[in-house]
Amino acid sequence: MAKERIVVKIGSSSLTNEKGELDLEKLRDHVHALAKLRQENHEVILVSSGAVAAGFRGLGYSSRPVTVKGKQAAAAVGQSILIQTYMEEFRQFQVTAAQILLTRSDFSNRVRYQNAFATITELLDRGVLPIINENDTVAVDELTFGDNDMLSALVSGFVHADRLIILTDINGIYTDNPKTNPEAMKYDKLDEITKEMIKQAGAAGSKVGTGGMKSKLLAAKTAQSLGVSVFIGNGKGKDKLLNVLAGKGNGTYINELDTTLNTRKQWIALHSESFGRIYVDEGAQDAILYHGKSLLSAGVFKVKGTFEKGDVVEVIGTEGFLGKGEVKCSSEELKGWMDQQKGTRAIEVIHRDQWVEMKYEEERIG
Numbered sequence: 268m269a270k271e272r273i274v275v276k277i278g279s280s281s282l283t284n285e286k287g288e289l290d291l292e293k294l295r296d297h298v299h300a301l302a303k304l305r306q307e308n309h310e311v312i313l314v315s316s317g318a319v320a321a322g323f324r325g326l327g328y329s330s331r332p333v334t335v336k337g338k339q340a341a342a343a344v345g346q347s348i349l350i351q352t353y354m355e356e357f358r359q360f361q362v363t364a365a366q367i368l369l370t371r372s373d374f375s376n377r378v379r380y381q382n383a384f385a386t387i388t389e390l391l392d393r394g395v396l397p398i399i400n401e402n403d404t405v406a407v408d409e410l411t412f413g414d415n416d417m418l419s420a421l422v423s424g425f426v427h428a429d430r431l432i433i434l435t436d437i438n439g440i441y442t443d444n445p446k447t448n449p450e451a452m453k454y455d456k457l458d459e460i461t462k463e464m465i466k467q468a469g470a471a472g473s474k475v476g477t478g479g480m481k482s483k484l485l486a487a488k489t490a491q492s493l494g495v496s497v498f499i500g501n502g503k504g505k506d507k508l509l510n511v512l513a514g515k516g517n518g519t520y521i522n523e524l525d526t527t528l529n530t531r532k533q534w535i536a537l538h539s540e541s542f543g544r545i546y547v548d549e550g551a552q553d554a555i556l557y558h559g560k561s562l563l564s565a566g567v568f569k570v571k572g573t574f575e576k577g578d579v580v581e582v583i584g585t586e587g588f589l590g591k592g593e594v595k596c597s598s599e600e601l602k603g604w605m606d607q608q609k610g611t612r613a614i615e616v617i618h619r620d621q622w623v624e625m626k627y628e629e630e631r632i633g
């Protein structure tokens with residue numbers, strides 16, 4: 268079997284007992300299956316929930332807290348318990364694990380994004396298994412990924428994984444929530460995740476999970492758009508993950524799309540803040556969309572916002588939103604050229620290598 272780089276996401280529902288507490292037997296089962304992947308020489312990154320589940324008892328709650336601050340405090344108690352348990356269990360398979368805590372804002376800050384990439388790459392190069400969770404202490408409201416599903420999708424794109432495996436408490440994606448609709452049918456394979464499927468999928472999952480199938484579908488759509496194939500399902504025993512690789516997994520397989528975005532372009536497309544808008548004419552639109560050219564000043568007829576060299580802007584054409592790119596000049600310089608040269612001089616505004624077409628992807632990336 269060819270060596271793969273695999274991101275495995277384990278949700279709270281797959282790590283807890285009926286009281287919502289961390290279930291050691293379940294965790295051991297996952298660790299054994301992950302260790303088997305490592306024994307077959309695959310590179311593995313784990314995105315694991317479970318901090319709230321591991322911590323709420325220690326905080327004095329009798330059940331999983333519902334308030335944000337309760338969950339955050341429980342995660343602060345539980346994250347160290349969770350990671351210590353993983354480390355001890357992995358040690359029995361001679362696997363060294365490392366803890367990484369991330370937030371959405373770590374991804375939108377370019378330097379932190381590059382640092383996270385460098386750290387994860389170094390850990391993998393040195394044979395260490397990174398265990399990632401959201402940094403619940405600081406992640407609230409718009410700073411959160413909301414759940415670990417999207418975090419796992421973004422990580423899988425970012426490390427150029429071959430595959431993302433999302434382990435949950437159900438054996439795949441159904442036409443409707445099978446817990447409430449017994450007629451629901453399972454999808455074994457999917458090429459496309461449609462808007463209707465996302466709309467249909469239940470938001471609330473189990474009592475302990477956060478995003479339900481909806482967040483898994485959105486995550487899968489993002490991962491496939493980044494060229495990563497996805498499996499969503501469950502299983503038991505040490506071979507459950509190897510079975511997924513062998514095509515015998517108990518769940519739904521989702522094919523990757525034929526696109527590869529390097530890490531820099533992924534950052535531009537998915538995480539960067541736009542500082543302005545550049546409006547281009549039909550000629551420039553054709554050049555960047557259909558002829559693989561860089562954007563030149565000659566095709567720009569309107570500039571909105573204030574930006575500096577190196578900032579990211581949105582480009583709008585006659586067909587609407589075309590994509591995002593990193594500019595090689597400030598908004599003032601660009602406006603100056605437009606006034607003085609009447610748009611005739613061909614000064615490069617966005618180089619091809621810093622441009623991401625998103626005309627068709629806007630919705631896919633979400």
Ligand SMILES: Nc1ncnc2c1ncn2[C@@H]1O[C@H](COP(=O)(O)OP(=O)(O)O)[C@@H](O)[C@H]1O
Pocket residue numbers: 277278279280281434435436437439440441442443444445446467468469470471472473474475476477478479480481
């Ligand atoms: N269309 C669907 N197909 C499968 N499961 C669904 C669907 N809609 C909602 N669900 C629910 O999503 C749950 C899994 O989500 P969640 O509890 O958030 O898991 P996790 O903790 O693994 O992230 C399932 O138990 C199921 O009840």
Ligand SMILES: N[C@@H](CCC(=O)OP(=O)(O)O)C(=O)O
Pocket residue numbers: 277278279280315316317318319320342400401403414415416475476477478479
């Ligand atoms: N960061 C939180 C995860 C929150 C959560 O419920 O996530 P998930 O089970 O993946 O839907 C924790 O570790 O408990």
